[in-house]
Amino acid sequence: MDNQKQLDLISEMIATARREFNHNGSIYLLWGWLVCIAAISQYILLQMNSEYNSVPWSLMIVGAIGQIIMAYRDRNRQTTKTHVGRILGRTWAAFGISLAITLFMMAKLELNTYPFVMILYAIGLFISGAALEAKALTYGAIACWCCALAAFFVGFEEQLLLLAAAVILGYIIPGYILNARYKTSQLAGGNV
């Protein structure tokens, strides 16, 4: 094997391994849609003066079950572990822990938590955008920061609409873009 062929082989194998970094966006779509539906449903129920207005948030249990199923399926399907995957796993684990503390403890202080929730969304999305080289996630993070800033100046009901906007821009749209990119890369058998 001559030297140029060896370098070509190295480049080809590194490009092959890089394909494993692709993300199909399913987790962003799952949580994006669930939070969006829950936030808009609560807003509508509040307009109807329903005392059960917080019931839509029980959808988060569906999200947790969905995530466990996806993690189990991925575990059986994935034949590699990547550095990017490890960093993203840690980032979203940190997000989950921070979100749980924010949701449980901020209520103790009688503060509206949604602006802080959107700030946490933005942190996770911003890091994911860089790790997955997905500008849609980075723009989604910026949109979440903007929604969070705006949420400090409005009441609780309007915050729900801002939360829905944040997940549409931060999770749902980037989720579909990642999904399309993933499908293209699978069809082409190469890096996108």
Added chain:
Amino acid sequence: MFKELDPLLHSQLRLAIISLLVSLDEAEFKYLKDKTGATAGNLSAQLEKLKQAGYLEVNKSFRNNYPLTTCKISKKGIQAFEAYVNALKGYIEPDEKRQL
């Protein structure tokens, strides 16, 4: 002065294995077999050589009652790969200059 190329990496399959693993945290045997197109027997033999040299860590376990072999490049393996690529560049750059 040309640097000597590491004889262990101067083989198409072993170089392919190391090049894949250098970009990943770890990979299963099945993945390496699919991507390199090697036979299971040949791949096992080459993995063993790389493991003996300390370039790889090979872990054997079970998943869903099936044996699972995962491979991970070691620090020594990364250093050897980097040294190999640098040595290779040394061979190619004089060739390019000669052509000019």
